[in-house]
Amino acid sequence: MSRVVLVTGVSRHLGSRMARILSYDPQISRVIGVDVVPPREDIGGVEFIRADIRNPVISKVLSSTGADTVVHMGVISTPVQAGGRAAMKEINVMGTMQLLAACQRAESVRHLVVKSTASIYGSGPKDPAMFTEDTQPRSLPQSGWAKDSVEVESYVRAFARRRPDVGVTTLRFANFLGPKADTPMSAYFALPIVPTVLGHDARLQFIHEDDGLEVIRLATVDGHVGTLNVAGDGVLMLSQAIRLAGKASIAVPGPMVGLVGGWVRQSGISDFSAEQIRFLTYGRVLDTTRLHERLGFTPRFTTAEAFADFVQHRGLHYAISAERVESIERGLARALGTATKVEAQIASTLRVADHA
């Protein structure tokens, strides 16, 4: 069967990469990329249609191309990308509503894949340590991207009820990180000094962009239906991630966090929404059993490896490099007269790093 796939949000990095990957698939004859602005990256054999999913034009695109699969990647995560929070909400919520309305009319559509986010679970002290796909969140997100995504998912569920013949896949991703993806977390770790919440250390999970796109590809091609959590295995503590990146950080007392978040937001470097602050306070860990068992997929990068790859490719500013720490340790060891053993330990650590 030759298939026609429509991908939304192709002007941005992940969307355009996804469209390109799908265009190489032998089962897929046509890939149509849709977005408001043309993609910055080369999208190879993908046909680009300049259309705004916020207006009914998208319906014409669907009927004229006869697409059988729609991959919705048009939900954006930071106001910086959209040019303001209002525009962001418009694109995310209204865009999804229009797209789903068009899909409901289009007889040809058989499968819908939605790139959602684990931030719909919120984060708080009353949540269980790990979220399964069925966990009822205790603290629904009140702002930003996460709130948009909660609304997007509710429209997707309504669509699934109205078109039971369409297989719907909702993928709830942990934060994307990788050499290129621009996400709230990549902007956060790129700050010159990373602000953290005093007295809290969040548990974080990341998904490498290569793995994330592979999951979307598998869901699109194999047609798995249902909701899946997607995250790299393992957990990093926020403090640990900051140390791995060799960043300087500053712990901000709870009552002042909102203020600092406001400064960061206004500077336009990074989105620092209330939801993001809650995430950086309490963290969030996903149970990815379903990803492993039902989709049969194990991410190639663990959370720690995805983070390491991100740090390496972004050339993050190292305030504290591993080499400097080692040289300090050597100095201390010499002063204390345990130089030989310390050398051996450093050597064994380096060997581990080389093997990884």
Next chain:
Amino acid sequence: MPDATILPFSDDGSRARRSLSSVPMPEATPAPDPADYVEPDFEALSQGQPTGSGALAQVNDVVADWLDFLRRRVTGDYVVDDFGFDAELTDRVLLGAMRPVYDSWFRVEARGLENVPAEGGALIVANHSGTIAFDALMTQLALHDHHPAHRNLRMLGADLVFQTPFLGEFARKAGHTLACNPDAERLLADGELVGVWPEGFKGIGKPFRERYKLQRFGRGGFVGTALRTRTPIIPVSIVGAEETYPNLGNIKPLARLFNLPYFPVTPIFPWLGPLGLIPLPSKWIIEFGEPIHTDEYAPGSADDPMLVFNLSDQVRESIQQNLYRILTERDSVWK
């Protein structure tokens, strides 16, 4: 140098290495390839064997161990589990700070450790007392240091713990999690030792005149969890904790002001200020009782509320009876 000064060091060193090997590190240090090392000493060293002999070499090993630990801390080179449990930090720092308290201040006597299985899930259920949860920390330390399998106790705590700055962070790093069914079942299914204090704040904050009288056991949720995961329940009776901070009164307005479940008044707190926070040096006995097995009940029996209530009562009775027995056996609160 007398031998006595050497022994504690070597003990400490081996404990540190043991905990390292128990950390589930996917990229565990590969066996060193002799060709990579010019100096023959290195191979032995990286396997953690002391080189020289005598006290100086021992001290050097400990210093090098700590330097290694600190370097990996600063560079983020360590592993935490999905719950945020940092086994190495817990062993070295959190429990390390508690060891002198355990050994010298409370002189804890851990009995019946053989009732705790060496592997697999089990639910530790204990009485809660003493205003500050030292009893939980001492139980964790007893199981970690004195059980032959050096088991980590993963406790279930109130949500108040996890929303409090610092406390919540330390609790997660020490391996504890929120008291809720999904977390308890996940830990037990993973073969972990889970600790619950079903009396909660009612137990730990009760007045001194009610010492060693068990409070209501919550809703018995822990029994349901044990039944569903078919893990044994081990009743634990802790004697000594009640006398650490004799709670004579509760200043409710202050408790409300600081958002605390209670604001205790003890013979020395708040009168002596921070000094009043020093616990009285009572002699402790932690007794791990006979396990109550749950695997003989049919699957689905967790949905039988009568069975759950009965089992909950059985556990409560067992702890209470053991408390009374230990109290009659003890000669003095202080020794």
